Amino acid sequence: MRVLHVITGLGSGGAEQQLAAVVRRLPARGVDCDVITLTNPGPVADRLREDGVRVGHLGMAGNRDLSALPRLTRAVRHGRYDVVHTHLYRAGVYGRIAARAAGVRAVVATEHSLGAAQIEGRPLTVPTRGLYLATERLGRATVAVSAAVARRLRDWGVPAERLHVVPNGIEAERYRYCPSARRGVRARLGVAPEAFVVGGLGRLVGGKRFDVLVRGVAALPGAVLVLIGDGPERARLLRLAAALGVADRVRLLGDRCADEVPALLAACDVLVSPSREETFGLAVLEGLAAGLPVVHAACPALEERPAADAPGATRFDGEVSELVTALRAFARAGPVRLPQPRAVRHYDIGRAAERLTEIYRSTATSVAGPAGGTR
Structure with missing residues (x-):
């Protein structure tokens, strides 16, 4: 199974470190991963490359740099991925749209940073929430890193059948x-x-x-x-x-x-x-x-x-x-x-990797066409 992870940046934040730790364990479960970062290919990108992971950088200039969208769509289409997995708010918005435009319907998003008043460091305004919910519907599964985040997503109106709680893991x-x-x-x-x-x-x-x-x-x-x-x-x-x-x-x-x-x-x-x-x-x-x-x-x-x-x-x-x-x-x-x-x-990292593998397989299976493809 081929999975593309799309993340907003690869600095040394918690979501970024979590992505690197999980990706390190997925090949043993039959999951081949690539990573694309919208911005800031920082130290976590170096760590991923040292682990043999292919890392791409879109060079996105800002939140409204729409030129990144066709580039990301081409990358998804070229990679022939079974699943696209997004991380963090901006990557979730752009990644879901690009995946669907490229014909990949098995889209998973992990919500790492939804607080009571902020998401990924930005205030939870009505437009921010509206854009999140509109693009969330393009995905098949939304992963919350804690029960607290899952409750917030349910309160927003994310359907329970699309929600999965996969706590972060630690090595x-x-x-x-x-x-x-x-x-x-x-x-x-x-x-x-x-x-x-x-x-x-x-x-x-x-x-x-x-x-x-x-x-x-x-x-x-x-x-x-x-x-x-x-x-x-x-x-x-x-x-x-x-x-x-x-x-x-x-x-x-x-x-x-x-x-x-x-x-x-x-x-x-x-x-x-x-x-x-x-x-x-x-x-x-x-x-x-x-x-x-x-x-x-x-x-x-x-x-x-x-x-x-x-x-x-x-x-x-x-x-x-x-x-x-x-x-x-x-x-x-x-x-x-x-x-x-x-x-x-x-909170062992191996549990998180195993649970995500299950979600990838069930999501890909649920969208498979008569010939077994996901496009």
Whole structure:
């Protein structure tokens, strides 16, 4: 079976990393994958190519660059794909239209980023919602990464028979704690072995609320903040750190490839996710997989599991004062590494790949014509 994945960009965001992790496992299930990115062939594109995946780049100039549509349609038609699988809002709109124009009716879309007020970082306006629903009808299956996202899609009017919940997955073994990685990373970052290090992981965008982390660390003398990720909020966070007098205790590491993240987490003592709205909460699971205590404001992945499945996770209200109280307690207790909890094992990436394979096969079968084709 040949599947084309179409995604908005291939920077180091959660959806992009998830795509790379799943695609790595699909060939063993008889699924041959290509990937096309509309914009930004960033570090995840490099990772995919290293894995032997063909990656194309449309060079889309903006949301309304309609010239990308015929190019994408030609690529779909040329590849003779059985299934087209789109990821994220813009790719969902363009990818569904292009797939149908190329004669591919087996179209699957994963919704990674539908929040209560935003989708893929853009406000949920009436036109945005209308365009989403109009193009959603061109597909055969819509995948939600959590039950919370599925509920929002149902509330929008997406038919239940087209909805599937396939939670994000994690490559748990890659995150197991390595003491030598901790020492090496701290030395490279200029962080003392005994320093209390607070970690953050994700795109530097307003909704992630990493300014709360900067303020929290500023209230803890000697604490160091390590932020893994990049985005439009980078300059503002640096200005805030300077204004609070903690620029020397804040490390903004930028985009890092997935293979670097476990070692960077090994250098931390606690991971904090201050975002009040998440569609899944993959960063929280990555912290737990690394054996870290985790403080989070929202995480559907854990909210949909029994509390006993993640004993190392602590929920806070998102305010700086409560975060500071929690961090002080962890700093006093000293470094600790926890065993990987049941929640991490539950969200194994292999399960996600297996479930997607089932959806591909059932979707392709449902649209097959008398000769067995999908066109």
